[in-house]
Amino acid sequence: xxxxxxxxxxxxxxxxxxxxxxxxxxxxxxxxxxxxxxxxxxxxxxxxxxxxxxxxxxxxxxxxxxxxxxxxxxxxxxxxxxxxxxxxxxxxxxxxxxxxxxxxxxxxxxxxxxxxxxxxxxxxxxxxxxxxxxxxxxxxxxxxxxxxxxxxxxxxxxxxxxxxxxxxxxxxxxxxxxxxxxxxxxxxxxxxxxxxxxxxxxxxxxxxxxxxxxxxxxxxxxxxxxxxxxxxxxxxxxxxxxxxxxxxxxxxxxxxxxxxxxxxxxxxxxxxxxxxxxxxxxxxxxxxxxxxxxxxxxxxxxxxxxxxxxxxxxxxxxxxxxxxxxxxxxxxxxxxxxxxxxxxxxxxxxxxxxxxxxxxxxxxxxxxxxxxxxxxxxxxxxxxxxxxxxxxxxxxxxxxxxxxxxxxxxxxxxxxxxxxxxxxxxxxxxxxxxxxxxxxxxxxxxxxxxxxxxxxxxxxxxxxxxxxxxxxxxxxxxxxxxxxxxxxxxxxxxxxxxxxxxxxxxxxxxxxxxxxxxxxxxxxxxxxxxxxxxxxxxxxxxxxxxxxxxxxxxxxxxxxxxxxxxxxxxxxxxxxxxxxxxxxxxxxxxxxxxxxxxxxxxxxxxxx
Amino acid sequence: xxxxxxxxxxxxxxxxxxxxxxxxxxxxxxxxxxxxxxxxxxxxxxxxxxxxxxxxxxxxxxxxxxxxxxxxxxxxxxxxxxxxxxxxxxxxxxxxxxxxxxxxxxxxxxxxxxxxxxxxxxxx
Numbered sequence: 238x239x240x241x242x243x244x245x246x247x248x249x250x251x252x253x254x255x256x257x258x259x260x261x262x263x264x265x266x267x268x269x270x271x272x273x274x275x276x277x278x279x280x281x282x283x284x285x286x287x288x289x290x291x292x293x294x295x296x297x298x299x300x301x302x303x304x305x306x307x308x309x310x311x312x313x314x315x316x317x318x319x320x321x322x323x324x325x326x327x328x329x330x331x332x333x334x335x336x337x338x339x340x341x342x343x344x345x346x347x348x349x350x351x352x353x354x355x356x357x358x359x360x361x362x363x364x365x366x367x368x369x370x371x372x373x374x375x376x377x378x379x380x381x382x383x384x385x386x387x388x389x390x391x392x393x394x395x396x397x398x399x400x401x402x403x404x405x406x407x408x409x410x411x412x413x414x415x416x417x418x419x420x421x422x423x424x425x426x427x428x429x430x431x432x433x434x435x436x437x438x439x440x441x442x443x444x445x446x447x448x449x450x451x452x453x454x455x456x457x458x459x460x461x462x463x464x465x466x467x468x469x470x471x472x473x474x475x476x477x478x479x480x481x482x483x484x485x486x487x488x489x490x491x492x493x494x495x496x497x498x499x500x501x502x503x504x505x506x507x508x509x510x511x512x513x514x515x516x517x518x519x520x521x522x523x524x525x526x527x528x529x530x531x532x533x534x535x536x537x538x539x540x541x542x543x544x545x546x547x548x549x550x551x552x553x554x555x556x557x558x559x560x561x562x563x564x565x566x567x568x569x570x571x572x573x574x575x576x577x578x579x580x581x582x583x584x585x586x587x588x589x590x591x592x593x594x595x596x597x598x599x600x601x602x603x604x605x606x607x608x609x610x611x612x613x614x615x616x617x618x619x620x621x622x623x624x625x626x627x628x629x630x631x632x633x634x635x636x637x638x639x640x641x642x643x644x645x646x647x648x649x650x651x652x653x654x655x656x657x658x659x660x661x662x663x664x665x666x667x668x669x670x671x672x673x674x675x676x677x678x679x680x681x682x683x684x685x686x687x688x689x690x691x692x693x694x695x696x697x698x699x700x701x702x703x704x705x706x707x708x709x710x711x712x713x714x715x716x717x718x719x720x721x722x723x724x725x726x727x728x729x730x731x732x733x734x735x736x737x738x739x740x741x742x743x744x745x746x747x748x749x750x751x752x753x754x755x756x757x758x759x760x761x762x763x764x765x766x767x768x769x770x771x772x773x774x775x776x777x778x779x780x781x782x783x784x785x786x787x788x789x790x791x792x793x794x795x796x797x798x799x800x801x802x803x804x805x806x807x808x809x810x811x812x813x814x815x816x817x818x819x820x821x822x823x824x825x826x827x828x829x830x831x832x833x834x835x836x837x838x839x840x841x842x843x844x845x
Numbered sequence: 846x847x848x849x850x851x852x853x854x855x856x857x858x859x860x861x862x863x864x865x866x867x868x869x870x871x872x873x874x875x876x877x878x879x880x881x882x883x884x885x886x887x888x889x890x891x892x893x894x895x896x897x898x899x900x901x902x903x904x905x906x907x908x909x910x911x912x913x914x915x916x917x918x919x920x921x922x923x924x925x926x927x928x929x930x931x932x933x934x935x936x937x938x939x940x941x942x943x944x945x946x947x948x949x950x951x952x953x954x955x956x957x958x959x960x961x962x963x964x965x966x967x968x969x
Binding site for chain 1: 880881882884911913914915917918921922925949950951952954955
């Protein structure tokens with residue numbers, strides 16, 4: 238048989254299945270883990286960003302405070318319009334915007350609205366602050382801005398005073414300066430009105446002067462008034478208190494953004510915790526799913542491999558049990574298919590070989606049977622020239638060859654030796670022992686030798702080297718055909734029956750052990766007289782122990798019954814009738830032992 | 846195809862063997878039929894226990910219905926093996942048909958046969 242390993246061999250299937258399994262499992266692991274990783278990373282980023290947002294907002298607030306508390310008193314602000322605090326504020330606000338953008342990107346559409354509001358709030362805090370900064374710069378400080386203008390006007394006015402040398406004027410100017418200081422300290426309407434009033438008094442005083450300096454002084458006072466007015470306006474814009482004007486706006490916007498930020502942080506925490514829970518849950522689910530998927534695939538896959546193997550094994554077991562007609566039908570051309578074909582071939586070969594062996598064995602057994610049968614006298618009448626007696630025998634081995642035998646032959650002119658024997662077991666071993674026993678029996682007899690002597694001699698021979706513990710039961714008789722005296726000796730065999738004028742009796746036993754067992758065993762001879770017409774029936778236990786299908790034995794009772802009714806019939810009718818009776822009784826049940834029967838009828842001494 | 850001898854034999858005899866260790870003796874109890882079909886199993890079993898070192902054997906035949914010459918041969922084999930090894934085999938509780946077989950073949954004088962297992966054990 239040509240062995241063809243195709244591409245769909247078991248190896249390829251194992252390889253493909255294994256790779257597919259590994260790929261599938263690892264791909265699902267990878268995808269699931271990557272997704273979870275992304276989810277948890279996003280959650281982490283959201284949390285981080287929300288914290289940063291919070292920090293940046295606080296930083297902006299701090300920059301504002303720093304600006305308000307320190308920078309307003311510094312020349313740098315008024316000179317350059319910018320300070321480190323303002324830079325920090327801008328940077329912080331830019332970061333706040335970045336953070337909000339980042340959050341929007343991370344959370345997708347889910348929180349867009351809230352984040353838009355937050356962005357709006359951030360704008361709302363920054364715009365008023367810028368305005369506030371611009372307003373402060375415009376307002377100025379000491380020599381800068383409006384305060385500078387205002388102060389310069391006051392100084393310019395003061396320069397005129399020495400030329401005038403007016404005590405009233407000086408007093409009124411001092412009044413003005415005092416109200417001015419009050420306003421700067423209190424920033425209330427009353428002090429601003431006091432300034433305006435003092436300015437009016439001073440202006441009136443200057444107008445009343447008839448001095449060439451007066452025009453210049455009035456111009457200075459106008460400048461003062463204009464600067465003060467602007468200063469008031471800008472103070473109004475900035476706000477007199479923290480709650481009013483731009484200050485108030487900045488403050489309110491800052492308050493407005495705080496809850497928004499808090500919500501964002503809270504939300505981010507929630508997202509993070511949820512992501513964590515999802516991660517734990519999903520990891521477990523993925524593990525289970527992967528195990529399930531892998532297990533399922535492995536099961537399906539292994540079934541596809543082991544299924545045919547199991548079927549194959551079952552078939553081989555059937556073949557091993559002798560069901561050689563078992564045929565496997567595997568269409569696949571993989572190793573299993575090839576193996577199945579090989580097994581089919583093997584079963585066929587086995588069947589042929591066994592048939593061949595059977596044939597050979599049967600032929601040989603047939604020959605052995607012919608040889609064995611030819612060893613036994615089986616032509617009847619056996620002694621056509623002798624009128625003193627008639628003898629008839631039959632043997633039916635349970636198998637082709639058996640262990641039973643019978644024999645009858647003349648020892649001398651007047652003495653006929655008659656024997657029936659049963660070797661332990663059956664079949665070929667028994668038949669070999671039977672052949673030896675029968676041959677030795679013949680050489681153990683001799684003119685004038687009594688049956689016990691014959692058995693003793695035969696026993697010695699059989700005991701020699703009998704390691705197989707085979708033995709033979711044998712009944713041996715010597716009939717004096719002139720007188721009808723039967724001398725006999727029994728070696729463990731069933732005792733023959735004597736049939737005499739309608740009565741059935743057994744010969745008296747001469748106790749002795751089966752032959753081949755005990756070396757040196759002795760046997761006894763007994764004698765009985767046969768009257769003319771008397772019959773002698775010898776048999777082996779295959780007769781009495783023949784079984785019917787129910788396991789019941791033919792038994793001595795049935796045998797005796799048969800012999801009683803058959804008495805008087807020709808010997809062949811008795812013997813063949815008995816075997817026929819036994820066959821009927823067995824009704825098809827297998828024969829377990831060799832069946833042998835011998836019948837003899839003494840006719841009386843020959844006349845003349 | 847002709848039925849093999851094994852299959853043929855299988856249909857005939859049913860026998861069970863049980864073992865029980867009593868002191869240094871082993872009691873083998875047979876039940877069913879000891880014939881040509883089953884004697885091989887009995888032979889294998891009893892020779893195995895002898896090979897395993899059992900030297901005192903009691904064979905209880907109280908449940909044995911039928912004994913053929915093939916079965917007798919196994920007792921002979923066992924006795925032969927044991928006598929070579931300073932051991933002993935005794936039988937007990939034979940049913941009537943079995944006892945008759947022993948008597949006819951002349952094995953009753955060859956084996957020690959007792960009425961009960963206890964008696965047989967005491968004799969060892």
